[in-house]
Amino acid sequence: MKYFIALLGLLTFLACKDDYTIKPIGHVRLEYPEPNYKSFISDCDFTFEYSDLAEKRDKENPCWFVLHYPDMKANIYLTYFPIQSQEDLAIKIKDSEKLVQEQTVKASYIAPREFIFEKKKVYGTLFELGGESAINLQFHATDSLKNLISGSVYFSTPPQYDSLQPAIQYMKKDVMHLIETLEWK
Incomplete structure (x- = not known):
């Protein structure tokens, strides 16, 4: 019995020590409200x-x-260019795509998505960049005759793709809505 009490005391003593296991740093869960949209005037x-x-x-x-x-x-940076000729349009689109290609050093992937809205004469490409790229989304839209809009999404934080992912997906939906509602006057 004496050995049993000593063993129980020893087990109790050993079981009561603190756990100093290193735990991973957690990230804040980012949730954003459903957007309401307004007209750009x-x-x-x-x-x-x-x-x-x-x-x-x-x-x-x-x-x-x-x-x-x-x-x-x-921030979504929007740049409008009035187009003078088909050659001018090709140069401006190439400049927009060059900005994407310059990110290949840091981007783990670049996923282009073309869009065509024939009734509204809106044509273009949306690029989603993954990894530690400075740009997360880049797009251009044109009527292929007189107008071109180029846009880029930047975050004012260090590029940590995993932790920014919820915000990037939210911004992607807003950019898609912008493109889908784009109309030329």
Whole structure:
């Protein structure tokens, strides 16, 4: 009996020590509200809908804008180009795609998605970039005659693709809505 009590005391003593196991650092769960969309109003040759979570900011050039998402520390940079010729259009599209290709050093993948809205004369490509790329989404849209809009999504945080993934997917939906509602005046 004496040995039993000693053994029980020893087991109790050993069982009561602290656990110093290293645990992984957790990430904050990011959840965003369903967006409500409003019309983009300007004197430019285009219109579209954008999220009410974004603030429209003018840039120095006419018809260049930033849609700023303060809660996500994200921006959609929109650049409009009036097109003079088919050669001019090809150069501008190539410049837009060059920006994507420059990210191949950090991007783990680049997934292009073409879109065609024949009735509204909206044609273009959306590029989604994975990995630690500075740009997460890049797109251009044109009517193939007189107008071209180029857009890029940037986050004002270090590029950690896994932790930014919920915000990137949210922004992708907003960019898709922008493209789907784009119309030329």
